Amino acid sequence: MILFGSCxxxxxxxxxxxxxxxxxxxxxxxxxxxxxxxxxxxxxxxxYKHLKFLVIGGxxxxxxxxxxxxxxxxxxxxxxxxxxxxxxxxxxxxxxxxLAEKLTLxxxxxxxxxLIAVILVSI
Numbered sequence: 001m002i003l004f005g006s007c008x009x010x011x012x013x014x015x016x017x018x019x020x021x022x023x024x025x026x027x028x029x030x031x032x033x034x035x036x037x038x039x040x041x042x043x044x045x046x047x048y049k050h051l052k053f054l055v056i057g058g059x060x061x062x063x064x065x066x067x068x069x070x071x072x073x074x075x076x077x078x079x080x081x082x083x084x085x086x087x088x089x090x091x092x093x094x095x096x097x098x099l100a101e102k103l104t105l106x107x108x109x110x111x112x113x114x115l116i117a118v119i120l121v122s123i
Contacts, residue, residue, distance in 0.1 A: 008077065009077070011027065011069070011072055012072050012077045015069055015072045015073040020066055020073065023073075024066045027065060027069070064087075068084060079121070079122045082117070082118040082122055083122060085118070086115075
């Protein structure tokens with residue numbers, strides 16, 4: 001959590017000085033360097049059968065990063081971050097619909113409380 005929270009602070013500091021596309025590109029390339037080193041260390045082998053899921057996820061993630069950088073450039077950090085974290089709702093919905101994950105009463109209450117928190121923080 002410290003890494004995620006800290007990196008967002010630094011993104012916000014850099015976004016005013018780069019175009020959205022360049023800022024997102026630098027962000028993504030920085031990730032690629034770290035992950036490439038990790039893949040080499042782990043001696044990862046490609047699973048071509050399931051590669052399409054990572055490619056689709058990567059394309060969607062790249063588009064999301066462009067939107068994220070636009071929001072960081074134009075919005076307040078304290079507002080943009082909670083709204084961005086509403087992506088959790090999409091993830092939960094996809095898990096329930098496509099992976100048959102269970103949505104318990106406790107999880108539902110957590111989702112509602114999370115929505116309330118985002119609304120309160122964004123005001």
